[in-house]
Amino acid sequence: MAYTEEELKKELETKEYEYGFYTDLKSDTFPKGLSEDIVRAISKKKNEPEWMTDWRIEAYRVWEKMEEPEWANVRYQKPDFQAISYYSAPKKADPNKTLDDVDPELLAMYKKLGISVDEQKKLQNVAVDIVVDSVSVATTFQKTLAEKGIIFMPISEAIQEHPELVKKYMGTVVPKTDNFYAALNSAVFTDGSFCYIPKGVRCPMELSTYFRINEGGTGQFERTLVIAEKGSYVSYLEGCTAPSRDENQLHAAVVELIAMDDAEIKYSTVQNWFPGNKEGKGGVYNFVTKRGLCEKNSKISWTQVETGSAVTWKYPSCILKGDNSVGEFYSIAVTNNYQQADTGTKMIHLGKNTKSTIISKGISAGKSQNSYRGLVQIGSRAENARNFSQCDSLLMGNECGAHTFPYIEAKNKSAQVEHEATTSKIGEDQIFYCNQRGIDTEKAIALIVNGFSKEVLNKLPMEFAVEAQKLLEISLEGSVG
């Protein structure tokens, strides 16, 4: 999306969360609370086969006995899991819908979000799946993709139409009882995207999912499964927004990526969930499990720009199982006001000659806390594994914090692991220097932050990079006095 300086300036003037509108969609929402019955009801609502229901129930029973993790460097009031509604759907969503059937209110909402489904179709080479609250409401481009044998559809539909694929792969990378939030997600996930790229196919367009929490008092538990068969390639984008609310909303997603031999998956996220207001009230709790599995000679690249959420707990990881496989993690995490982020990655080297790269850029402003947590693990059979990690923190003001928690475990002597870390502060001297050249303070901060984040921004697809750059500027407005 091209934007002019004027538009940018206008946006900077009103830095309030711009996606904070609420659309009055008629929705079908379950009563609050979680029990085995609710899990069954979700499964029934989705008309799921028995194996799926059983899978959910198993996850639920394990989750019930699990404890919420406390090791992250974040502090928050734990969510009351009985005060959340686990299913909310805009009422007119029908699995057999076409775009013409979509609720006009919903279309109006997309417009506000800056997604015109029609236009997307015509102008951009991006296929979009949009998940509002719990269900997927529109998937564009399905036909074009189908010609190449690519399946891109809501996961609820995939369970109906391609149960053999879902059954075979779901839970293989993130087991349903992997951790507290993953287990919760496995029990109650309601939708998400499913993507399958057949052998040797290079997906001709970016695939994109847009997530939005709309209804109050609901959680969003989406599940994404991307399978890239041998020698295939796909680039996948994910965007997130939510309305401004006083309460904390819970988002606990699971994303699983599977890259078969010689395949490549690029997964990019621009996360802009509501971060809470200036006093730290409200905002989304973003507790997400993302993991990819790499077979021989394959590559998975995670790129994330995290500007939203009150609390973020997220570690997109790669299991480098196949020899010569490559894992990459590029991240920009911005925290302002009272936001807290504990994010990073895990690179698990199992195969020979596996390589991983971690570039993490943390930007903290206001009274926020920003932590990088990363694990590099070299298995005993991972001959000649290589890792390079770089963690840079940029501080703005005197009340925020930046923390780095690197973990390195090497069980093979041939491993080479490098870790570099820097911490810097935007200095008054830098600002004055820019001012003296005619650049005002807001613009100067944007320039400095963009420069700091450049290595990661460069990894994003073009349209996304522009949006991400704009987001960075908006999130940090007013943070240096």
Added chain:
Amino acid sequence: MLKITDLHAQVEDKEILRGINLNVKAGEVHAIMGPNGSGKSTLAAVIAGKEEFEVTKGSVELNGEDLEDISPEERAHKGVFLSFQYPVEIPGVSVTNFMKTAINESRKANGLEDMPANQMLKLIREKSELLDIDRKFLSRSLNEGFSGGEKKRNEIFQMAMLEPKLAILDETDSGLDIDALRIVANGVNKLKSKDNAVIVITHYQRLLEYIVPDFVHVLHNGRIVKSGGKELAMELEEKGYDWIKNEAVV
């Protein structure tokens, strides 16, 4: 162009400038010399509008307009340029990108559209040739890993790009070897015109052999204690600053 009247300025309650009077007309080159701690860099920073210095008395006028309530960026838009003694680094921001932003911000403030890309490229080519700057240099992060000489040359390159009305060169000669000094001085000389003015702040007379001043002022203890023509610089070089200090006491 620039009129400074009885200017007093302090930082953290310490008075540094104690009544400066200076008049700079278009087309003139003024040199400000003086020993360490005499207030030379403070004067430059106050003209540029650095907030940590508080003006307690007197005024700075640019083309008849009092600059007191004018922000540093607005002063820049009005044509004030400061070549920094210690240019700062901005990692990840290329020289080109920085210049593009600076030029377009100034244009915007003056009601102009962004400079078209081809015009920008032409300008960059022209000015980098003028200062004998390798094009590769322009894609590097601003001042990051630059040698002292490269930093100073980059300051003058920015000055050339921005075409200021009033350029203040704060110790641009420090850290330059003789070849770099000649290139920088040549650049400044080529940019000089009857419409702009230059203030050269320096310790030594060396730079003034290349950039010949119309006036030389000697700053001591926050005041201009002696003014004269270019011969004054020679005299200083010969007699040293003690001569001035002694004379000031007398």
